Amino acid sequence: MPDIDPILALRDVKFSWPGRASFGLDLPEFTLDRSESVLLLGESGSGKSTLLSLICGTITPQSGTVHLSGTDIASLSAGKRDRFRAEQIGLIFQQFNLLPYASVLDNILLPLRFAPERRARADPVTDTAKALCLNLGLPEDAINAKAGTLSVGQQQRVAAARALIGAPPLIIADEPTSALDAATQATFLNLLFAQARASGSTLLMVSHDARLSDHFDRVIHMSDISRSAMAHA
Numbered sequence: 001m002p003d004i005d006p007i008l009a010l011r012d013v014k015f016s017w018p019g020r021a022s023f024g025l026d027l028p029e030f031t032l033d034r035s036e037s038v039l040l041l042g043e044s045g046s047g048k049s050t051l052l053s054l055i056c057g058t059i060t061p062q063s064g065t066v067h068l069s070g071t072d073i074a075s076l077s078a079g080k081r082d083r084f085r086a087e088q089i090g091l092i093f094q095q096f097n098l099l100p101y102a103s104v105l106d107n108i109l110l111p112l113r114f115a116p117e118r119r120a121r122a123d124p125v126t127d128t129a130k131a132l133c134l135n136l137g138l139p140e141d142a143i144n145a146k147a148g149t150l151s152v153g154q155q156q157r158v159a160a161a162r163a164l165i166g167a168p169p170l171i172i173a174d175e176p177t178s179a180l181d182a183a184t185q186a187t188f189l190n191l192l193f194a195q196a197r198a199s200g201s202t203l204l205m206v207s208h209d210a211r212l213s214d215h216f217d218r219v220i221h222m223s224d225i226s227r228s229a230m231a232h233a
């Protein structure tokens with residue numbers, strides 16, 4: 001596929017949760033270009049997490065298409081979709097979702113287990129994980145520490161390294177800075193951007209916090225892309 005195609009394209013997507021008539025997403029078009037950084041803003045309940053689930057293929061729309069790297073996610077079987085997600089998307093969760101009793105290294109290498117192409121890109125994986133830690137400002141000896149013993153700011157960097165390893169085309173970050181003060185947030189974002197840029201990954205971050213806007217190539221509000229907060233028929 002030529003590189004000019006968007007990395008992500010949602011077209012005419014409609015989704016509502018079963019039994020929840022008061023909420024529905026109606027997205028005529030939402031695309032992300034390769035290597036850009038985009039902040040998606042929206043108030044609580046506007047459907048940001050629902051949109052991320054559609055992009056990750058953990059839920060499928062009632063109508064419309066979600067293409068990631070040119071592949072229609074809904075066309076894949078559940079097993080293939082899981083592997084495709086592991087290859088294509090690096091995820092940073094709000095609560096980081098690290099395994100607290102596992103080492104930092106094992107946490108970072110976790111997504112590679114299900115993603116052979118990503119693993120091949122990260123080879124030699126231990127050296128790559130160490131380099132990522134260093135570039136994200138983690139102390140050298142942190143790699144062997146149990147993830148649960150690190151500070152919140154350090155855990156966030158481990159979560160970023162886990163998302164970045166093997167250069168997935170899309171990094172999704174769901175409110176990853178909300179637990180941190182403004183200065184720590186800014187440092188983290190700068191490090192994350194530098195690494196995402198180095199690997200050519202597109203970065204989509206979801207937040208309530210419009211103060212983060214200056215850091216991004218593009219800022220989108222849920223109301224810009226979603227026609228209505230009401231469920232469709």
Ligand SMILES: Nc1ncnc2c1ncn2[C@@H]1O[C@H](COP(=O)(O)OP(=O)(O)OP(=O)(O)O)[C@@H](O)[C@H]1O
Pocket residue numbers: 017018020023042043044045046047048049050051
């Ligand atoms: N698993 C689910 N089952 C049923 N309804 C859900 C589910 N997840 C979200 N919803 C509903 O979908 C709507 C949008 O929620 P969503 O979590 O996507 O919004 P959000 O913008 O991410 O909110 P927040 O910023 O508070 O996380 C809400 O009405 C919510 O109750």
